[in-house]
Amino acid sequence: MASPWLEKLKKAQKTCIIQDGRRKIHYSFSDGTELSEEYSVKNGELIVRKWRKKGTLGGVGNWDYEIGEELVPRRLDSEGMVESTANPIFVRKDTLTNFQWRIRNLPYTIDNYIVTVSDDNQQIIIKTKNKKYYKKFNIPDMERNGLVLKPENVQIAHANNTLIVTYPKPEEILKTEKQLQQELQKMKASQDGDVDCRPS
Numbered sequence: 001m002a003s004p005w006l007e008k009l010k011k012a013q014k015t016c017i018i019q020d021g022r023r024k025i026h027y028s029f030s031d032g033t034e035l036s037e038e039y040s041v042k043n044g045e046l047i048v049r050k051w052r053k054k055g056t057l058g059g060v061g062n063w064d065y066e067i068g069e070e071l072v073p074r075r076l077d078s079e080g081m082v083e084s085t086a087n088p089i090f091v092r093k094d095t096l097t098n099f100q101w102r103i104r105n106l107p108y109t110i111d112n113y114i115v116t117v118s119d120d121n122q123q124i125i126i127k128t129k130n131k132k133y134y135k136k137f138n139i140p141d142m143e144r145n146g147l148v149l150k151p152e153n154v155q156i157a158h159a160n161n162t163l164i165v166t167y168p169k170p171e172e173i174l175k176t177e178k179q180l181q182q183e184l185q186k187m188k189a190s191q192d193g194d195v196d197c198r199p200s
Contacts, residue, residue, distance in 0.1 A: 003176045005144040009035075009183075016189045022047065023189060036063070044181050045096055066140060067092045088133055097174070099139055099167040106133060110158040115165060121148035124165065145172055 012027040018041060027035040038048040048068035055061045063070070069091045089104040103126070106113075112129050118136070122143070126135045142149065147170055155166045169177070 003145055003172070005141075006176055006179055006183075009180065014187070016184075016187050018189045023184065025184065025187075038068070039184070043096065046094055046177075065092075067094055090135060090137075097169055099141070099169060101137070101165045103133075103135070103163045103165075105161055106158075106163045107161045108132065108158075110156065110163075113156060113158070113163060115154055115156050117149045117151040117154060121150070124149065124154060124167070126163070126165065139167065141173055142170075145176065147172060 008029070009027060012029050012035070014025060014027055016023060016025045018024070021041050022038045023041055025037045025039070027037075029035070032054040034052040036048070036050050036052075037046060039046055046067060049066040050063040050068070051066060052063050053061050069089075086105055088106055090101065091104070092099070092101050094100055106128075108128055108130065114127050114129065116125050117123070118125055123136050123138045126133065128134075139149070149167070153167055157164045157166070
């Protein structure tokens with residue numbers, strides 16, 4: 001039986017395009033919410049997932065990134081306060097088999113990090129012994145499938161001033177993602193423009 005998440009995606013209005021080695025899918029839901037996903041054409045890996053909701057006054061809101069990041073060129077002529085390039089940058093970058101987060105600009109050695117799961121098993125908590133960094137976050141994919149986190153599955157690594165947190169995808173998630181890939185393969189995609197992506 002397909003997951004409620006997969007059924008929701010199937011019912012959405014979809015368009016897709018293949019561009020720059022990526023299969024880009026745009027979903028429009030009945031409540032006005034939009035979802036945009038970008039997959040590698042080579043291996044099917046999800047590179048970007050971002051959401052956009054209608055603005056409070058009916059206008060279009062900004063994209064909110066769940067996976068990947070917005071690559072915005074820095075404006076050298078911008079006035080006023082500019083965010084420091086030394087601040088920690090939190091980005092989710094999954095692999096085919098793992099949920100993964102990278103927090104850049106964290107220079108501390110790995111023994112300084114304490115990574116745990118919240119008491120309700122819904123969130124991962126990162127903190128440092130020197131009290132320089134604290135972050136609490138959930139995994140929307142797990143919540144959409146009604147799954148809780150297992151503390152023993154959280155893994156960490158540190159390299160190049162970046163803390164890497166990894167959580168292996170449960171079997172239920174892998175199954176749903178495989179079914180979704182099968183659906184996406186049925187879609188006709190344009191190489192140079194949007195087309196209706198319903199299976200032909």
